[in-house]
Amino acid sequence: MKKFKKYLFALVILQGSLMSATIKHIETNGIKIPVIFEEQKSLPILNLQLVFQNSGYIQDKNKSGLASLSSQLLNEGTKKLGSTAFAQKLEENAISLQASNGFETFVIELSNLKDVSSKSIDLLTKLIKSPNYTEDTLDKIKTLKIGALKRKENDFDYTAKNLLKAELFKGTSLQNPSSGTIESIEKINLKDIKTFINDTVNLNNLIIVAGGDFDYEEFKTLITPVLEALKTGTKRKLEEVKFVSKKQEETLIKETEQAYIYFGSSYNITASDENRYMAKVASFILGGSGFGSRLMEEIRVKRGLAYSAYGSVSINKSHTFFSGYLQTKNESAKEAQTLVTQIIEDFVKKGVTQNELKAARNFLTGSEPLRNEVLSQRLNKAFTLFYRGLDQDYPNQELKLIENLKLEDLNKFIQSHKEINNLTFAIVRK
Incomplete structure (x- = not known):
């Protein structure tokens, strides 16, 4: 069997x-x-x-x-x-x-x-x-x-x-x-x-x-x-999760050999926002792409403070937020935390480079077709589009938008989301 x-x-x-x-x-x-x-x-x-x-x-x-x-x-x-x-x-x-x-x-x-x-x-x-x-x-x-x-x-x-x-x-x-x-x-x-x-x-x-x-x-x-x-039941209305992040830190002391640093913030965009494709590109460059992302390059490659460092924007129907995480030595926790804050502030203030945009564009437009090979993948994607109120052809529209995205427009979008600087940190360390 x-x-x-x-x-x-x-x-x-x-x-x-x-x-x-x-x-x-x-x-x-x-x-x-x-x-x-x-x-x-x-x-x-x-x-x-x-x-x-x-x-x-x-x-x-x-x-x-x-x-x-x-x-x-x-x-x-x-x-x-x-x-x-x-x-x-x-x-x-x-x-x-x-x-x-x-x-x-x-x-x-x-x-x-x-x-x-x-x-x-x-x-x-x-x-x-x-x-x-x-x-x-x-x-x-x-x-x-x-x-x-x-x-x-x-x-x-x-x-x-x-x-x-x-x-x-x-x-x-x-x-x-x-x-x-x-x-x-x-x-x-x-x-x-x-x-x-x-x-x-x-x-x-x-x-x-x-x-x-x-x-x-x-x-x-x-x-x-x-x-x-199935019974008829009562139709539920989706509750919008409203929150505004603050610059704050919560630390929990545990007997651990590493410091675990999680961080997050508000992100003012909705699931059906016409600019959500820019959020996808910006998120990829900042922390979602692994090696080559700002967080990984600055924290691991240049300074060796962590094995990995990630950050991404999660866009849902009820709420959207930015979050990320990394692990580092206990003695490096404060340095890594400060660096995360600086990287994100610099990202919002100065935006991205043409090379970063080009690399993100090449990856995102090249990998998208691979996500549609299996029936379950296509069904899940179709459901997500329907659930979020997007047209079923939106992925193709999004690819065209990403292909034609100008650096000036992307950076203007990034600079308009200063709320991402209001980082809440949660740290578990020795």
């Missing part, structure tokens, strides 16, 4: 169709559900994602880790079959069925060979109708979650990253760890999870992302039992 799954994985990797996804709608119970669909005849597979928007750990509120724990419970099979028997049925048919969550979304993903699609849809339908809501199941996943969190107590990267989130996003739904804390996980009960899943897994919040060896009408028939199993 493991060989069979490897075969399925290899088939997915070896595809390479140049077809693209289309946006359609299925109407159920008076609700028009968006469907991002791509027919892929070269391989006999089904790839399906049920994406419930505005439903990730943004909805945890004062129960940090609730979304994460809820997705884990859905990975424990149905109440009738239980975890082991349900997993065995998936294994016997080489079906992959998994729930997960991000900050803004809660996702149930299904993939399998075409000839077992009826079985996979049946198992998915049963899971939606009757998750394994038992105290034993909850105790099991809470024990595993708490164990994982305890093991992370000495993961200083994890600690520094969460320390930055707590300071940078203080007072918002982003301030807590997505996995929760030991204390918050212990307090979550079965009623909390039932309520979260009932409020999340429904038609009003659903976007369907699907592709494979089916025409659209075939797929509509196939997915019908799943849609009939």
